[in-house]
Amino acid sequence: MKDFHYHRPATSTDALAALATADSAPLGGGTDLLVTMKEGLAEPAHLVDMRYVRGARDITVRADGSVRLGGAVRIADLAAHPVIREKFAALAEAARLVGTPALRNMGTIAGNLCQRPRCWYYRRGVACLKNGGTGCAAVAGENQYHAIFGGGPCHAVHASDPAVALTALEATVELLGANDARRSVPIGEFYAGAASNPRAETVIAQGEIVEAVELPARSAGGTQRYAKVMQRGMWDFALVSLASVKRADGEVRMVLGGVAPAPHAVNPSVGEDVASGELDDESADALAERALYDAVPLSKNGYKATQAAALLKRAMLALSRA
């Protein structure tokens, strides 16, 4: 790993000043960034620790039921927070299933949302779209953990569990940049270009930070689940995951993880059919098939479609009776 300067700003203004140069990067728990630096995949000269910025670790519950998560809120704190557990259970469960206790105690929500691909070609420095090359080594290679949606050019999946739940909950990512320029990005747009952007998987510009994540009041409560299939059974990334939500107003939203370069929202028409009444086995099978109709597995990951169908069926049957 190359030497770097460590900054510990106390205010967002100081953090943005430290991030003004192109060779700087925001630091959360470092559970992914420091690994990529050790692997030689990132070489920032300045690391700006966001965990000591005023308010960055706060979880603010408002009177209207909406919640603001500071960018440096730890994953463990999300999983344990009583309001998140009661009102945003899909997010609490997704956080609980992230990595190991040590990783959850170190990792922050901003860092988790912005982690780089786990693709083994990228991580081992094979030249590819994300790594200085022009093609994707996974297409004709070992692609069992790669995407079944999206069509490339990069087929790496996004590894965040909370991002999947946050997409089902219609969260908004609050970005802060130079001169206090703020913009709110619906999380469904946060990963736009993830499959084609060689530098990152998000719409964050150089010098911007994830200041907070907003959970809307309309997504609080109802019936919420997060299910995750892992190869090792625990302490692992998702092969396939599913956040499923039936809101208090009856709207059903389902989002798959582990299957695309970004969380993959199931076609809303499927959710409408789930919301319309109690399903039987046959109709749940048909809806799962419809939800996956545009999946195009690579040579070695067709099993993901089978796993996704099973997760969808179980969730849809439960939600239709909720």
Ligand code: SF4
């Ligand atoms: Fe590179 Fe993406 Fe292909 Fe992996 S899936 S080899 S990160 S282009």
